[in-house]
Amino acid sequence: MSRLTHDTISGVFPPMLTPFTESGEVDYDSFVTNLHFWNDAELSGYLVLGSNSETAYLTEEEKLQLTALTKEHAKKGRIILAGTGLESTRDTVRFTRLAAMKGADAALVLTPFYYSELMNDAVLINHFTRIADNSDIPILIYNVTKFTHVNISVNAVHILSQHPNIIGMKDSSGNVAQLEQFKSAAGNNYAVVNGTAAVWYPALTIGIRAGILALANCTPNECSLIQKYYCDGELEKSRALYEQLLPLNKAITFQFGVPGLKYAATLLGYKGGYPRSPLLPLGEADRKMINSIISSAGLR
Amino acid sequence: MSRLTHDTISGVFPPMLTPFTESGEVDYDSFVTNLHFWNDAELSGYLVLGSNSETAYLTEEEKLQLTALTKEHAKKGRIILAGTGLESTRDTVRFTRLAAMKGADAALVLTPFYYSELMNDAVLINHFTRIADNSDIPILIYNVTKFTHVNISVNAVHILSQHPNIIGMKDSSGNVAQLEQFKSAAGNNYAVVNGTAAVWYPALTIGIRAGILALANCTPNECSLIQKYYCDGELEKSRALYEQLLPLNKAITFQFGVPGLKYAATLLGYKGGYPRSPLLPLGEADRKMINSIISSAGLR
Amino acid sequence: MSRLTHDTISGVFPPMLTPFTESGEVDYDSFVTNLHFWNDAELSGYLVLGSNSETAYLTEEEKLQLTALTKEHAKKGRIILAGTGLESTRDTVRFTRLAAMKGADAALVLTPFYYSELMNDAVLINHFTRIADNSDIPILIYNVTKFTHVNISVNAVHILSQHPNIIGMKDSSGNVAQLEQFKSAAGNNYAVVNGTAAVWYPALTIGIRAGILALANCTPNECSLIQKYYCDGELEKSRALYEQLLPLNKAITFQFGVPGLKYAATLLGYKGGYPRSPLLPLGEADRKMINSIISSAGLR
């Protein structure tokens, strides 16, 4: 694939879940199986090593292996994004290079967050600039306040968007007004990607053109169809489908998190696998609830 | 006006600011002057005694006088909503009756919030049910987490929406996914009103039909035009106008609050007046910033 | 009583609960009965109209009647503090005067909080200065972030402590380092009163000399004995008693709030009465838990 640009980032990407065995090993076979399922679905590409991939629990070797497998098995022409953010600037530079060598088309770089209150504009601008300066592949900023307790400012996005090697961002806030502000501040050479199905339809209506959606692990075609309907001017069908998916999305993001996502994916035919400890598999009552949500939504 | 129903609540309503003199008296003349200006604008009605009215700083006598003046001077056919929520259930029942006698068509009732952590579903359901049972005019729930630190649950809204005298709610969260959930949970006989211009266009796209918007104090016609364009299918024009207004909206809500709203209203030809103490008027630097935002947005 | 000064504010004060009848009327007789019980206990004075008094749910007439009854029935020589804070500066000035006329020795003035994000140093300094300038009785600042979501700054306390009519503050944060900072910043002519039994012993160890403690409604003598032991140099006995009371304190403040406080007070021989709506009485399971906590702590 030639160098990725902001305008080629459109459509739906699953932040791919990582199946583990019961004893906690990465189940690479199941990962590849899922990838082939997703290859058959309407998707624009893949995010490997996202928040829903339990990346925080993966070793570097595992991360690189998953990236290489994604490159090997992804349908030709699909975009491969890799989550490469680490806490230190130098380590992120180093790992971004490794991910690029394994085939990532662009790196999605998490805001550092351990000292969340110190992550002001100067710190974040310096961090992302140094990473972008030292990366062969383009960079997207990853803003996910729910996990990091850091929320990058509109002003920092404005400044960083002018860097030729920073081509966009993923914002998972679900705050549509903020998505709009990022988009306005960044200008035209920058892709603002919506990071949650909770606002997928509203995000489309304000001109967002891509979504990295946990829900796309489970219902990729439906996520893409919302966008297709929207682009075809069938607004009511788009919105109706979006509304139909909301209860499941709420369950796998807000209520139950990754263990919920994995169980829902399993119910819908994917290889969800076990979460890695400290995460625990869902209990019986929670599994019943997800079962019931999927049935009520007519997704099975 | 005949009894207000959920389906007649559509369009834009300003939560009317209350002008004060420099010494802190309510400036009723200026209030009436504004009302006449707004009568000439494209609006569906008025909210008297909202958060932007500095209601927390008004005496009961002042509140009733403002309600009566609204009834007297509002253009015929326009809906008059009055904010009647107080901390105790019994006091809210009593004051809602008084507001109805002064001409309010419906009461917007704030969630009680002093003991915010105790405001669970049982408490809120009991509170709003008792108020609705005892009110001659219909009730709308007012959910404004920014000020109350209470966020009514989707479940409580679901239950309360079945009360024949609770015809809707105003949600000022700016959380479009939550607006959608309230709408889905409440069913068809219930109006979910968007409470912030920050998501006015996205709210329209998910089927919201009314907005009580602080910004409508300053730019009522523009706020209404966003909705008109949307309903006429001119989506791009609707969205463009929405985006044009965002910076001013951010300034008068998030950044500067009511003193910012009042200064912006003054710049745009209304009688903003002074805020009441403890609020202080904007300083010179902040005034300049609002001036500049209004100029940049081409609103003058 | 001669004019209250900072150094006379020492010892334990209950923020007196307000008993209501099942139908929601203030039960003045029970209030007076409690007052006589407390007169027989080791206490320095009383706070009428505090957070635990459900003041947010009282009418002005009820508030003044409770203040007058406190003056009439309080044991001679005990200090009467009245919570007089309202949202607007002018209304607080007016009501503070009324409370003084009914017999309050000093006014405890809540930080205004509806527009919590606007309550910066300039706003709070102006507010409290105007109130202190216009009050015949001395003023104490009341900082209770849990309910107000406002936390007055050390700097604002430093400046306000220099006003001759501001003689101290109540801080209910339970943050001992902050209590220490307020004390250091304010200097010697200012009483920093601890507002929660959660840190009563640690507060004594840093030199705090007074506590307005919800728990003192239920166990006034024990609360005072902690201080007596401490002042007599019997540190281990002081700390042991403090630790013995912590589980009950946690239940009546964090877990169950005012309805829990009222039920515990009833169990311990006081007239707890009903809470006023929207607050609901405790359910069966919660009552059992409080019963069990009181038994385990050996308080009965």
Add this chain to the structure above:
Amino acid sequence: MSRLTHDTISGVFPPMLTPFTESGEVDYDSFVTNLHFWNDAELSGYLVLGSNSETAYLTEEEKLQLTALTKEHAKKGRIILAGTGLESTRDTVRFTRLAAMKGADAALVLTPFYYSELMNDAVLINHFTRIADNSDIPILIYNVTKFTHVNISVNAVHILSQHPNIIGMKDSSGNVAQLEQFKSAAGNNYAVVNGTAAVWYPALTIGIRAGILALANCTPNECSLIQKYYCDGELEKSRALYEQLLPLNKAITFQFGVPGLKYAATLLGYKGGYPRSPLLPLGEADRKMINSIISSAGLR
């Protein structure tokens, strides 16, 4: 050293800062120099790889090298604690073993936190139990909500304290009531260590016997003297010294964080070095403020 037990954990430990060169390399020489300075001070031991060590920015190789150097250079008889917590259970088990091999006497294990809302009692109990089961050296739980946004419950501490290989915890909340609850819940075979100088004196008064204090990097003898005075019954001297140190502690923890700590350490004769990117060194104005705080406190 023979196996560490809960009762041997007493006194003051600096969470040792990690000096970096301007280009961002670990400056091991300066680290060793500091260690020798601290060997000459009144300290009970050292924490290597704490929050103030910028551990989040260190590679595994650097972490092990720092642990080995601590073992090599620490004065005989002093306790060596190493921060070994990582996000996944298995990785924490693995790294704890490596740290033990390099000489750590006990491991301080951070609560995992990326999916902070999923870190409930069951998850944390399972995580720490598995780590303690698989570690040759004893484990202390590390609770630091400011950075992790996770706050372990009193109940989880109660259960985990019964594990024979979990000998205590560090709580950095500065919440004295919570320290007291952890202590009461855990019983006698468990050391609750205070993690912030903000409440060092109050913590001593409730029976806490150890402190891992950022401030002990800069003023180790003073931190220890507070405890010595306290244990000698010289309470007023203890408290006065505690109060004297508070402004500097506030600056290096709340206001300026690690870059502030490093600058203060430099001013006081230690090798503070540079922070590692993304952290930035303090600007001129902030340096002046710290200079002034140190002078005002009479620490130079």
